[in-house]
Amino acid sequence: MMILDPDREDRLPPAQPQRRRGRPHEDPFLCSGRDSPIRCAACKGHFTAAAHPRGKTYGDGSVRRHYLSATYGGGCGKTIADQRILDRAISAMTLKRLTDPQQLALIRKIQADHRALREPHEAEISRREDLRAYWDKRLDRGVITIAQHDEAVRELDAAIVSERRRLAQLDTIPVPDLDDKIIGQIITGWASASPIERYRDLRRVWRGFQIFVAPGSSTDSEEEVRRRISRPRPIPSSA
Ligand SMILES: [Zn+2]
Incomplete structure (x- = not known):
């Protein structure tokens, strides 16, 4: 009963993009x-x-x-x-x-600004991941107990999760790729x-x-x- 209409896709709920796969617009x-x-x-x-x-x-x-x-x-x-x-x-x-240098410069600036927003969070994640690796190694070598390891990494893990969430938020900003x-x-x-x-x-x-x-x-x-x-x-x- 689906009417073949080039704008047919418009009527699909936007929350189900995978339904588009395999049968995209025909000559949109x-x-x-x-x-x-x-x-x-x-x-x-x-x-x-x-x-x-x-x-x-x-x-x-x-x-x-x-x-x-x-x-x-x-x-x-x-x-x-x-x-x-x-x-x-x-x-x-x-x-x-x-092809317009001014517009291209604007695109580059938007990309650079977005990278600058991401960078502190990426740095923070990487710093905390290094720390976590340090505690993992200590546990592997038997220098600390599992309980001590848990204690040491709990805050690190929470911070990593929260930084990742912030990155995910930033990724909703539409930036030209x-x-x-x-x-x-x-x-x-x-x-x-x-x-x-x-x-x-x-x-x-x-x-x-x-x-x-x-x-x-x-x-x-x-x-x-x-x-x-x-x-x-x-x-x-x-x-
Ligand atoms: Zn109108």
Whole structure:
């Protein structure tokens, strides 16, 4: 009874990502999807793609589609733009992000700041693990009893657990996992990538950021659509 809809995945509860395995989106639309960085400027909702109501086609014969703000995600349902035109504009922004020195510097800074947040906790874990290894060795050699060992490592273990928890919290901050190699692969592969690869790369490139598109006409030109696209904005962090 499942209706085959490119946005079908949207309706699955987000808490069960493993259900996606083996049967991912079939030809997803670049800018649609609940987890998309591309959002409606009016309601902050995500997009879905709809076929032209009277079956109008593009030059190559496939049915025209336009994005609209997805009402089933609680969005406003307004029309955003022609699908191919918005895809082109967002593709260009994405590739520009990966070649623009200022944007790359910002990505590097976000990564460095995040590493700096993690470092003291990692150092603390490693220091306490060394201490624990010392007590383990003493126990192995029979220098101390099990009870003495328990006593010695109890606080260490509790501290390690708590430091790990802090690291796990920090890891919920969305940080782009882009390095030179991945960036190069995305740039050179973008044009020939499959829709699903581009869909994934888009999320990768904009991790931690959102781009808002103001509602408008599905007949707007690319130039007009570009004017309705916001600059990328960092997602406010709660961690
Ligand atoms: Zn909306």
